[in-house]
Amino acid sequence: MxxxxxxxxxxxxxxxxxxxxxxxxxxxxLIAVLITIAFFSWWAMKDWWVFGDxxxxxxxxxxxxxxDEQRCYRGAMAYDLKTRVLRPGIPREMVTxxxxxxxxxxxxxxxxxxxxxxxxTHGLSLQFNAENRLIRARIVQH
Numbered sequence: 001m002x003x004x005x006x007x008x009x010x011x012x013x014x015x016x017x018x019x020x021x022x023x024x025x026x027x028x029x030l031i032a033v034l035i036t037i038a039f040f041s042w043w044a045m046k047d048w049w050v051f052g053d054x055x056x057x058x059x060x061x062x063x064x065x066x067x068d069e070q071r072c073y074r075g076a077m078a079y080d081l082k083t084r085v086l087r088p089g090i091p092r093e094m095v096t097x098x099x100x101x102x103x104x105x106x107x108x109x110x111x112x113x114x115x116x117x118x119x120x121t122h123g124l125s126l127q128f129n130a131e132n133r134l135i136r137a138r139i140v141q142h
Contacts, residue, residue: 047139050118052079062100072117078124082137092132102126114139 042049053076061081064073086095095110096102102110103123108130114122121142127135 047079047082051075051077051082051114051122051139053077054080056081056085058098066115070115072115072122074112074124075114075117075122078114078122078139082124082139086126086134086137088134088136090134092128092134095126095134111140 056077061074061077064070066073081099085098092110099112103113104111108128109125110128111123111125114124116122123140123142124137125140126137129135
């Protein structure tokens with residue numbers, strides 16, 4: 001009989017330890033889920049959050065120059081440009097008439113420098129099909 005209270009106390013201590021382990025595990029899992037949701041929400045919306053500050057202005061776009069104060073010199077207009085102005089199917093000639101001379105050009109792709117946005121250099125990449133019609137506009141990181 002003397003061992004019964006001791007084993008009950010030991011069992012209670014083990015149960016208490018498992019409760020704490022369970023509680024810490026549940027809290028850790030909830031924190032991991034919240035961090036995951038926050039990260040993927042940021043990732044899905046980063047173009048809008050980082051590059052969606054201003055509507056596209058053709059004069060500001062063409063005349064923009066990088067400076068120490070404005071390192072992301074075209075970035076604030078990029079989201080509006082990508083989603084509202086540059087619709088799939090518009091001709092390449094119209095794109096260059098709107099945006100000016102690209103920073104980089106290839107047969108089916110052109111790119112415009114946006115500057116040093118966030119922690120890296122970004123560009124607006126435009127891809128065209130064989131008929132020189134816009135297929136896709138996207139903000140890329142270099």
